[in-house]
Amino acid sequence: MSQWKKGNDQAGLLAPARPAERLQVWEALNIAHDRVLAEDDAVFVMGEDVGLFGGSYRVTQGLYAKYGAWRVRDTPISENSFTGLGVGAALVGGRPVIELMTVNFALLAMDAIINMAAKMRYMSGGALRVPLVVRTPGGVARQLAAQHSQRLEHLFMNVPGLRVATPATPQDAYWQLRQAVRDDDPILLLEHELLYFREGAFDPEAEAPPMHAARVRREGGHFTLIAYSRMVEVALEAAEELAAEGIEAEVIDLRSLRPIDLVTLQDSVTKTHRALVVEEDCRFGGAGAEIAAALNERSFFELEAPVARVAGADVPTPYNGALEAASIPRPGDVAEAVREWMVG
Structure with a gap:
């Protein structure tokens, strides 16, 4: 010990x-x-x-x-x-x-x-x-x-x-x-x-990366999934579902929302040319909107489609369990959004 x-x-x-x-x-x-x-x-x-x-x-x-x-x-x-x-x-x-x-x-x-x-x-x-x-x-x-x-x-x-x-x-x-x-x-x-x-x-002696640096949690070449907090789990589950269909999604954990590590996001988009932001927060005026705008400004010529978003419903969170679950992104929602944008 x-x-x-x-x-x-x-x-x-x-x-x-x-x-x-x-x-x-x-x-x-x-x-x-x-x-x-x-x-x-x-x-x-x-x-x-x-x-x-x-x-x-x-x-x-x-x-x-x-x-x-x-x-x-x-x-x-x-x-x-x-x-x-x-x-x-x-x-x-x-x-x-x-x-x-x-x-x-x-x-x-x-x-x-x-x-x-x-x-x-x-x-x-x-x-x-x-x-x-x-x-x-x-x-x-x-x-x-x-x-x-x-x-x-x-x-x-x-x-x-x-x-x-x-x-x-x-x-x-x-x-x-x-x-x-x-x-x-x-x-x-x-x-x-x-x-x-x-x-x-967990390793208490491991060297820490910069506090606000994003990390690639899963490598992939077809699509970039950008998430933070619990939505990282959701994005990883969606990536596994997509991998069974031959779509390899790269999953990036932002780890920080101010500042946002746009360099890591740009590097990934340069490789995959498509990106989707997954957030539990409501879509309107959220982190996904900022990330999409920033990537469209900085990586416009690398993108084959606009940066997409999957987000929580723009409603107060319901108490009912089924409605609550439906109000936030689930792995299937993310996977389906990727399929749609891959076709598009």
């Missing part, structure tokens, strides 16, 4: 039965929290139920016992207040990691995130830094209804001064949280509620 694994077992931070080579997303985030707290006394965690309860998705499990109430702080249900407190702490030398229980509650903290965190460095001429990390889960989970199933990345993408990362694997969740904590600018980590208990390969 590695020293890393043994140390976390003893701290009660990681379930002892889990092999170090494969972890679930929440476990990888838990280890990342542990390491950044151990490495820098300026780092602290703050949010609702992050302490005694260990986090709504177990992400902060064991941290309160190890680091105490000063470093792992439970807060009242007052998102704008404790996020604003985090901004203030960041301005005077702290490195707060704020957990918002769900992205739907981030609407209550918009003033602190957008008017304070994202603008301080610019408005001070670079004199002030805001090393603030805001973590929050979102997306369509399991019948949580319209007010708890929102995808709000389109709101945050449009905020100069704020960066947005979207980890889809345990390894990326670990890397991107650690990178975000070390950065001097405010960074939002948008996690997906259905990914916390997904298992994947």
Whole structure:
């Protein structure tokens, strides 16, 4: 057993039965929290139920016992207040990691995130830094209804001064949280509620790629599928379905929505000449619209067809399970869209 694994077992931070080579997303985030707290006394965690309860998705499990109430702080249900407190702490030398229980509650903290965190460095001429990390889960989970199933990345993408990362694997969740904590600018980590208990390969000592670099998850030469967060899984499943028909789709995990790694997307489109963006968010005014516009501007002569999009329905998410499932892209929807564009 590695020293890393043994140390976390003893701290009660990681379930002892889990092999170090494969972890679930929440476990990888838990280890990342542990390491950044151990490495820098300026780092602290703050949010609702992050302490005694260990986090709504177990992400902060064991941290309160190890680091105490000063470093792992439970807060009242007052998102704008404790996020604003985090901004203030960041301005005077702290490195707060704020957990918002769900992205739907981030609407209550918009003033602190957008008017304070994202603008301080610019408005001070670079004199002030805001090393603030805001973590929050979102997306369509399991019948949580319209007010708890929102995808709000389109709101945050449009905020100069704020960066947005979207980890889809345990390894990326670990890397991107650690990178975000070390950065001097405010960074939002948008996690997906259905990914916390997904298992994947994990190596805590592997060298991390740049935080906002996209990654090719599957090689292919006929079509480029561009996705982020849980839609990476959907795109990969669609690619397997298409491969059985002789269509080899390349799947790119964006990993970041601000900035977007357009170079990797351009390289793929140069090879495949066709692209489709898969997003759980609504189609109107979303990430897919920005990516399609940017690729059409930058890779127009490489494209054999306009950049296509498959996205969530432009409706509040239904509570009914069947309607909920129909409101977001499924592998079959993506595969069918590719077939249509290949013919076109």
